[in-house]
Amino acid sequence: MKKQASSGKRSAGATRPKPEPGYHHGELQETLIAASEAILAEQGAEGFTLREAARRAGVSPAAPSHHFGNAQGLLTEVAIRGYDALAEALRAAASGKQGARDKLHAQGLAYVDFALRHPGRFQMMFANKRLVADDARLKQASRAAGHAFETVVSELVAGTAKEAKTAAAAAWSTVHGFAKLALEEKFGSVRNESGRREVMMTLDQVLNYLWPASAARR
Amino acid sequence: MKKQASSGKRSAGATRPKPEPGYHHGELQETLIAASEAILAEQGAEGFTLREAARRAGVSPAAPSHHFGNAQGLLTEVAIRGYDALAEALRAAASGKQGARDKLHAQGLAYVDFALRHPGRFQMMFANKRLVADDARLKQASRAAGHAFETVVSELVAGTAKEAKTAAAAAWSTVHGFAKLALEEKFGSVRNESGRREVMMTLDQVLNYLWPASAARR
DNA sequence: TATCTATCTTAACACTGTTCAGATTGAGCG
DNA sequence: CGCTCAATCTGAACAGTGTTAAGATAGATA
DSSP states (O other): OOOTTOOOOOTTOSSOOOOOOSSOOSSHHHHHHHHHHHHHHHHOGGGOOHHHHHHHHTSOTTTTHHHHSSHHHHHHHHHHHHHHHHHHHHHHHHHTOOSHHHHHHHHHHHHHHHHHHSHHHHHHHTOGGGSOTTOHHHHHHHHHHHHHHHHHHHHHHOSOHHHHHHHHHHHHHHHHHHHHHHHTTBTBOOSSHHHHHHHHHHHHHHHHHHSOSSSOOO | OOOOOOOOOOOOOSOOOOOOOSSOOSSHHHHHHHHHHHHHHHHOGGGOOHHHHHHHHTSOTTHHHHHHSSHHHHHHHHHHHHHHHHHHHHHHHHHTSOSHHHHHHHHHHHHHHHHHHSHHHHHHHTOGGGSOTTOHHHHHHHHHHHHHHHHHHHHHHOSOHHHHHHHHHHHHHHHHHHHHHHHTTBTBOOSSHHHHHHHHHHHHHHHHHHSOSSSOOO
């Protein structure tokens, strides 16, 4: 019942507009992923429900199971794309600067900016209990994002591999912790653009404190 | 509802073993909080349900509402106690050392140690959406815990108040991010004691990298 | 054209948090 | 001592949730 008037007739299809009729949706996986990301963007990680995603995709609550197994499977796919987007943002930020220290600084800003602009997606990416934590592709995507830090940091420390790993862990921990605390409003409101800008300025100072611009340290 | 105090203390009797019969439980609030903490310890933050807490306390699912309003109210109380315990752990760690830098280092270790030993409680403390985020006592407890960092850091930087705040934000972000990432197994397994010990050694190196022991920086 | 098989629906189950009318009971007051 | 009363808790209901099994549908294949 109630097929929500979804462009049933594909008669004079000039450019193959939308093939989403009754039984065989055709692109249900992508549609469900997009719906999930929309929910995360609108309502945050806690607002996601599998049934709501199915509702937005125009299918029954049982439909997703055939493609993703369960809710964790769907969210895992969403998280993978999130990690890909994050890695891309980090890469772009670093490529805009010269010098290891400035690259790292820009990456730190980009990391938190990503978290503040896509809070639901970001929180879900790190909500292991809601994902298939041992999924190979997820682990790969997560490692790729973390790797973006290591490559830049390795230029910076110029020491042993272990030192580079320590420095990368330090950088990741700092920006991740700042992002998490900021999202919990520990540094002030972050809902509007002006609040976010102020928080980002605090982050800038934090990064300057931990990785000073000049060679001299405090 | 929400009439605290009372503390139905029936005096007399030398020993009062179990006053938890039928209708008037007598200590339901404390019992519910303890049950909730037990669930968090056993099953993590995602494993908590209000009904399970009521079940363990031996009351109906509707009973908690008379004391805490709703699940958020109960969890807020749990979070407050968590912040109190965390603040106490930070204070104890700092008091065992001398010198601002060593105090800060010890506090960082204590922070992550707390998170790794009480993962469910820790995650819940920072799950704003599941708490009454604007509860006055909660905000106060959270600020008190954060203040433990500021007091120690202010000795370290010896600059303006703004610089101290920046340094405190840096320290908190780093240890919080490390704790979060560690709990998501980004630094290796953390389920058994040996895994935790290894992760704590990584943290030790991270802290040494960001706040070196000697005056000379890298 | 007939069959096969992936895809999706329907219906059900066991949960969840929350609400509300009513049962119970300890405590204070006459 | 007995009564009333307000606080406390129960029982039942409601609207949700994720997941599963059995059946309907339709695109692809032979």
